[in-house]
Amino acid sequence: MRHTTLLLSAGLIALIAGSASAQNATPRNLILFVPDGLRGRIVTPQTAPAMAEVRDKGVNFKNSHSLFPTFTMANGSAMASGHYLGDTGTFSNTIYTGRPIAHANNTVTPFLEVNPVLLEVDEHFGGDYLNEETLLKMAREKGYSTAAIGKLGPTYLFDHTDGGKNSIVIDDSTGSKNGVPLSDEMKDALTKAGLPLVTTPRGENSKAGDAKTPGTTTANVAQQAYMADVAAKVVLPMFKARNKPFVLVFWSRDPDGSQHNTGDSLNTITPGINGPTSMAGIRNADNNLAQLRKALDELGLAASTNIIVSSDHGFSTISKESKTSPAAKISYEDTPKDFLPLGFVAIDLAKALNLPLYDPNDKNARVADNAHPRFGNGLLGKDPAKPDVVVATNGGSDLIYIPAKERKLADRTIKALLEQDYVSGLFVDDELGNFPGTLPMSQLGLKGKAVVPHPSIVVNFRSWSSGCEEPTNCSVQIADTVLRQGQGMHGSFSRGDTMNFMAAIGPDFKSGYVDPLPVSNADVGATAAKIMGLTQKAKGKLIGRVMTEAMPNGATPIAYAGTVKSKPAANGLRTVLNFQRVGSQRYFDAAGFPGRTLGLDAEGGKQKTAGK
Numbered sequence: 001m002r003h004t005t006l007l008l009s010a011g012l013i014a015l016i017a018g019s020a021s022a023q024n025a026t027p028r029n030l031i032l033f034v035p036d037g038l039r040g041r042i043v044t045p046q047t048a049p050a051m052a053e054v055r056d057k058g059v060n061f062k063n064s065h066s067l068f069p070t071f072t073m074a075n076g077s078a079m080a081s082g083h084y085l086g087d088t089g090t091f092s093n094t095i096y097t098g099r100p101i102a103h104a105n106n107t108v109t110p111f112l113e114v115n116p117v118l119l120e121v122d123e124h125f126g127g128d129y130l131n132e133e134t135l136l137k138m139a140r141e142k143g144y145s146t147a148a149i150g151k152l153g154p155t156y157l158f159d160h161t162d163g164g165k166n167s168i169v170i171d172d173s174t175g176s177k178n179g180v181p182l183s184d185e186m187k188d189a190l191t192k193a194g195l196p197l198v199t200t201p202r203g204e205n206s207k208a209g210d211a212k213t214p215g216t217t218t219a220n221v222a223q224q225a226y227m228a229d230v231a232a233k234v235v236l237p238m239f240k241a242r243n244k245p246f247v248l249v250f251w252s253r254d255p256d257g258s259q260h261n262t263g264d265s266l267n268t269i270t271p272g273i274n275g276p277t278s279m280a281g282i283r284n285a286d287n288n289l290a291q292l293r294k295a296l297d298e299l300g301l302a303a304s305t306n307i308i309v310s311s312d313h314g315f316s317t318i319s320k321e322s323k324t325s326p327a328a329k330i331s332y333e334d335t336p337k338d339f340l341p342l343g344f345v346a347i348d349l350a351k352a353l354n355l356p357l358y359d360p361n362d363k364n365a366r367v368a369d370n371a372h373p374r375f376g377n378g379l380l381g382k383d384p385a386k387p388d389v390v391v392a393t394n395g396g397s398d399l400i401y402i403p404a405k406e407r408k409l410a411d412r413t414i415k416a417l418l419e420q421d422y423v424s425g426l427f428v429d430d431e432l433g434n435f436p437g438t439l440p441m442s443q444l445g446l447k448g449k450a451v452v453p454h455p456s457i458v459v460n461f462r463s464w465s466s467g468c469e470e471p472t473n474c475s476v477q478i479a480d481t482v483l484r485q486g487q488g489m490h491g492s493f494s495r496g497d498t499m500n501f502m503a504a505i506g507p508d509f510k511s512g513y514v515d516p517l518p519v520s521n522a523d524v525g526a527t528a529a530k531i532m533g534l535t536q537k538a539k540g541k542l543i544g545r546v547m548t549e550a551m552p553n554g555a556t557p558i559a560y561a562g563t564v565k566s567k568p569a570a571n572g573l574r575t576v577l578n579f580q581r582v583g584s585q586r587y588f589d590a591a592g593f594p595g596r597t598l599g600l601d602a603e604g605g606k607q608k609t610a611g612k
Helices: 010-016 049-057 072-081 115-124 135-141 184-192 221-242 256-261 276-299 344-353 407-418 521-531
Strands: 029-035 059-061 145-150 168-170 246-252 305-310 316-319 357-359 378-380 389-392 397-401 423-428 457-461 463-465 475-478 502-505 513-515 560-565 576-582 585-592
Touching (some): 029 072, 029 521, 049 502, 072 135, 072 521, 135 521, 221 246, 246 276, 256 276, 344 397, 423 585
Parallel strands (some): 145 168, 145 246, 316 475
Antiparallel strands (some): 576 585
């Protein structure tokens, strides 16, 4: 493996210096606004005027990064804790827990965006599977008022060990048996404001369609209007009346929900996630932010409140085409001819490894030859209770676990994956050793103090641009998902997925400042804690940096660029990682096989549009 040598800046010593706000006699308030799935360069005064105003009048973090794998729960854990995924263990939205999770129908591959599932995973791993203190936990213990409002899953993650006793939690499940209980104070306040105690459902926005029926053409307006009203009309006035500092996390499901389920582009790449439904989702999130800022003004809180806007990841249009996949050559009732089915990685690996395939989401039933796993996840081996290989399906990348950590089986698995045209880069657990064509997970901050099982292999899927002026706005990727070609997904190492949107405004941030340095969602968590004067009792060492350059009188460190290349595999493929570095912090731009990942040029020339 070849590394690019980087020098450290002497100015980095200043990173440990306190920001201006940490020395304030009066602590500031903070709103962390997360527009889920907002692409970094899609924001203009026309598409999202409120977010453009925060960016242009405050700090424009133009060199922003989502952590890979670029999924919601993964990056939510980074923002909530300030740590990389190797410490939080939230490697994707669906992980392998090594034991059945009752609240997920006893699967060993639970989808984490469900509150009872999070609580049960906590129980199995010492009461806190993140294994790191979260922003809201630290804030409430220091006397802040705290609330998290928004999308089911990541919202609760910000204070998942509290159970609603201290932090206000409003998400999709509020008012149902799976919802976080509301205090009597909150119930009374909602009633007085004329707002229901049950969250408004998504309605039409939740309809994903199928292979023959387009998905939604409606943004998530009604549900998010309720949540924005709760924040602006109930929570912020309540916090002002308490006369103490507060932290409010608002996690907007849009544009993510509308981009995932878009009905504008069934089975076709264009317009993909650039159709009217996706754009309406962007404006919907923007309207929510505008409402929160208006409430701050009316309550006289604007001058004392910092606002950080950071999306969890970018977004891409789904492609389901492959010329090499055996799974794509099988006929399925719910999949167009020659398209990749849900679970194609599990199907292809079962065939290549000559192992039976079982479905962890169907009581470990054997998967028939002309079928695919219900949710794409797979257990490979003679005994599904003791699988040789586990595939956790996620979208633009998948996780593969080899519970026994057998190096020979890992080698066979890697060689099988290297034969597929949908793969673009493989990352392997350091404990398994080095393999040609792959890079170790430690290069990505995926090896830390996590208490849940570490993946053995992370498989990145191929990505390219469909052709537009700004390639990250029209990224396309192969995706292992129930969603259809033409709908939206993320999770890959495409720059379209790693380029999230980030901006900040408020008393502890510079005005009209364009930050050229690389920043990430782990930095969001670290910076939020710093400006509130919070000190984390960290267990892991994979921690984001405080973005001092964005603060008045803050130090501005120096950044460097680097590349890591694996040794070539027998077929010549090698995994390449392009990154930037500030001190010990790495920021991951793009990775994969050159020419097969958007943002990673083919060796000897630019990437082909088709990325093949």
